[in-house]
Every structure is written in C-alpha cells, then in structure tokens.
Amino acid sequence: MIAERAGGPAIAYNRLQESTLQQTVTPYFDFVLTIFSGDSEQAAEKREQLRTSYSAYSKGLHVQDANGLSHDYTVKVLFLVSHPDAPEDGLLDGDVLYVRCPEGYRNIVLKTKAMLSVVAHFNFKYLMKSDDDTVVCLNKVAKRMAVLPPAVQDRVYAGVPTACGLEAHSDSGRIIRDPTHKWHDAKFVAHTLGGLDCYPAYHQSNFVAHTLGGLDCYLAHHQRQRGLRGGACGQSLLELKLAVHNSLDKYPAYHQGAFYLLSQPLVAHLHRGRAQLVAFANEDVTVGAWMMALNREMVALGSLSAAHLWDCTCATPTKWLRYDPNVFHHNCKALAQLQACAANLPAC
DSSP states (O other), rough: OOOOOOOOOOOOGGGGGGHOOOSOOOOOEEEEEEEEEOOOOOHHHHHEEEHHGGGTTTOOOEEEEEOEEEEEOOOOEEEEEOTTTTOOOOEEEETEEEEEOSSSSSGGHHHHHGGGGGTOOOEEEEEEEEEETOOHHHHHHHHHHHSSSSGGGEEEEEEEEEEETTBBBTTTBBBBOTTSSSSOOOOHHHHHTTSSSSSOOSSSSHHHHTTTTTOOOOOOOOOGGGGGGSSSSTTTHHHHHHHHOOEEEEEEOOEEEEEEEEEEHHHHHHHHHHGGOOOSHHHHHHHHHHHHHTOOOOOOOOOOTSSSSTTTTSSSOOOOGGGGOOEEEEOOOOOOHHHHHHHTTTTO
C-alpha cells in the first residue's frame, strides 16, 4: 500500500499487495468527484481541506428538481495523485487513486487519460473531474442532471462550454499559434495540419447540433478530402447551412477543464481505447476532441461570459453568494481561499 505523507506519497510499495486491494464487488456511486491533486506538502494540505469541505455531502445528496420532484444520490470524493510505480489502472488507497503518469501541469493530459481508470475501481452514473483549486457545488450539479431526459443520461458531457470570440476572453476557443504563448499547443497545430479552410468530410446530418450550432470549432482534414461526396469543402450548402468562418483557427467545442462531467458509458469507452487516444497539450481541448468522435450530449452548466471562473468568488462573503448560479468556483489557489469557500458555501 502506498502511504500518504506530507510532501507526497512514499515511493516504494509491495506490488504483491496490489491484489489485496482489488475489490470483489465494485462499489456504486451516482457521482464520483475526481479531484486532480499533487504530491507536494501544499497539495496534501489542500486535500485535507477539501475532505473537510466535501464532508458536507457525506450522507449523499437530496435535491428537489425544477419540477418539484425529490432525488437522492450517493457521492464519492476521490483524489487523483501521480505515482511512478502505480499499476496501469492505478492503485486505490482509501480516497486516493495513485496513477502512473508524470507530475506537473504540462502532463495534465496524461493524468486525464489515467483518470479513465476510475471505471476499473468504481461503478457510477457520472464521473466529475475537478482540480484542487476548485470548489464544486454538488447540489447544483445534481439538480441539473436530475431533469435530463433518460435518453441522453448515458452520453452526457457537461460543463461550461467554451465559445470563440468572447470579448473578455479573446483567446478562449482559438488555436494559439504563437509558440511563446502559455496556451500554445504545438501538437494540435501539427495534428490539424496547421488549420485548413475546410471541415472534416461528413454525411449530411446533425453536425451543427453536435458542435453547439456555432462555436466555430471544427477539426481539419487533408486536402485530398476536398473531392469526397456528402459534405466536403466548396459546397455552397455548407456555407448556407453552417454560416461560420471559412478559416480553421478554432478548437472543437469543449468544456472548461476546471470542472466537467462525463456519463459512465463515455468513460468506459474511452478507457477501453485509451492507448490510442491522442493527447494534446491542453486538457480541456483534448477531452473535447475525444468527445467529438462519440455520440455525446453536450450539456451547458453555465456561461463562460458570466461564470467568473477565475475569480474564486466563493471566498468572498456576500449575501448574494447563495444565489450564485455557478456550479463551481475556480482559481482558489490559496488554502485560506478554500477554507473561506467551505465557510461561505457549506453545501451549495
């Protein structure tokens, strides 16, 4: 067993003990909140605080939806920590899942792929991904999920969608080609041939709906696809029906990486094919690209323009805070901010 300590997990553990941690019955939870955490002393302190914060949900969620119906949900809070000696599907130790991937912000996409192994340890309806500088209002998430039609509940990809061209967030959704920029993703630029003035070859169907009808975020294709039937470049119907920019400088539709939710069948499908999944530099863009290949239902849990995602608004006490529509509060870097959020929003 890997022992957690201040400063990170101990390096050595007995691989023979792995089998003793394998559970004969996979426990079920309606929601599994997976929090990306680090191996530093500061990260360990944040885990302790977040354990305290989310203990407000220890008895589960009891919510009333917009139609007045009551719903009860079970919740599991899980921390994802990198460890070089973890097995392929991770090692579960209490509420920490150790996964084999390098530590560090630039390796977060590899950690995201490793997160898919949660499906090997738990049975669940929804997997929620969060960070240790983010506070999630689980009641608000549950209320939103409760009213979803049964037909879409198995293919939900929910979060705060990223649209292009927002005045306050001009870089959001756009492919950054400046190699010195923080969000430059050289692999994505190369993977899409630098951006072609064309959409992927497709059959006439619901492509507009699949991309939220106008986020201007599509994948490139090779020049040779221009001649394919059913929707290749140069068709006037494309211009008439989609009415979007004729340049590919936008990412596929995606949700902000600080928090998003995936239905279990989507996670299980990605987990089975994880060895073949492309990993770009940006986590949220990568997940959005994965989802583009699946029959997912993109559900908006807020607006990027109105969410104030980077302001850690829950750390500032105000009488209006409990009416805040945000399902999560992000960029709470300091331990004191997480503590303030726990006091201001004990169970939002």
